[in-house]
Amino acid sequence: MVQACNISKHYFKHYNLLHAKDGFYALRDISFTVHAGDHVALIGDNGSGKSTLLKILSRVTRPSEGNLRVSGRLVSMLELGAGFHPDLTGEENVYFLGGLMGLSRTEINSKLHEIIRFSEMQDFMSMKVKSYSNGMIIRLALGVALTNKPKVILADEVFSVLDKGFKIKCIEKIERIKNEGVAIILADHDFESLRSVCNKAIWLRKGEIFKTGEIDSILSEYEASKR
Numbered sequence: 001m002v003q004a005c006n007i008s009k010h011y012f013k014h015y016n017l018l019h020a021k022d023g024f025y026a027l028r029d030i031s032f033t034v035h036a037g038d039h040v041a042l043i044g045d046n047g048s049g050k051s052t053l054l055k056i057l058s059r060v061t062r063p064s065e066g067n068l069r070v071s072g073r074l075v076s077m078l079e080l081g082a083g084f085h086p087d088l089t090g091e092e093n094v095y096f097l098g099g100l101m102g103l104s105r106t107e108i109n110s111k112l113h114e115i116i117r118f119s120e121m122q123d124f125m126s127m128k129v130k131s132y133s134n135g136m137i138i139r140l141a142l143g144v145a146l147t148n149k150p151k152v153i154l155a156d157e158v159f160s161v162l163d164k165g166f167k168i169k170c171i172e173k174i175e176r177i178k179n180e181g182v183a184i185i186l187a188d189h190d191f192e193s194l195r196s197v198c199n200k201a202i203w204l205r206k207g208e209i210f211k212t213g214e215i216d217s218i219l220s221e222y223e224a225s226k227r
């Protein structure tokens with residue numbers, strides 16, 4: 001479902017008028033394959049490159065080097081905002097985001113009620129998204145994403161902003177759609193949630209893959225390295 005080959009991302013720290021200066025690699029030589037049914041946690045310290053990798057996988061940004069292949073309907077929830085337009089209402093954004101995901105208006109019409117019910121946003125759908133809290137944005141984005149039969153789900157730190165009740169509901173929903181062979185890649189510092197959703201982990205360190213393996217052993221090793 002997702003194949004990354006030798007992906008690197010180079011950034012420049014300073015710019016002057018003509019020259020970019022002081023380059024560094026936010027990611028270096030990243031290769032991995034995620035199959036249908038793999039549920040992968042992306043872990044690592046702040047600044048290790050998790051968000052950059054998710055942005056590349058969802059094609060928000062291009063890699064400086066390397067190739068990427070993603071097959072099937074992809075939904076991504078990156079940073080706060082999750083693809084929403086701040087000046088549109090919640091309901092208008094469901095159509096906007098659904099459209100970006102390749103859904104027709106008729107398909108969205110038929111799902112709208114389910115999305116609103118799942119995200120528990122009944123009272124807020126006519127408000128502009130710019131007045132939503134961080135958790136409300138993620139709830140609605142998850143509602144759109146999880147209700148629309150994605151094949152690949154990418155999410156960056158969604159669990160850390162959700163309250164406990166909604167987090168449990170979300171994990172249960174993901175459990176149900178897992179059986180449909182969806183591939184999941186989640187970057188998060190909430191290890192309890194990662195343990196309940198994921199079966200594999202990729203540990204990034206300073207922009208490189210440091211270790212990959214089964215979720216429990218990688219998270220235990222990471223935690224042990226912090227003691």
Ligand SMILES: Nc1ncnc2c1ncn2[C@@H]1O[C@H](COP(=O)(O)OP(=O)(O)OP(=O)(O)O)[C@@H](O)[C@H]1O
Nearest residue numbers: 011012013026044045046047048049050051052053
């Ligand atoms: N647009 C950008 N321009 C320059 N440097 C950037 C840019 N985006 C990210 N970086 C740098 O790339 C590195 C990796 O950042 P990234 O956000 O991917 O880390 P992360 O693992 O997601 O961190 P966190 O756990 O804090 O979310 C950092 O050094 C960051 O400063």
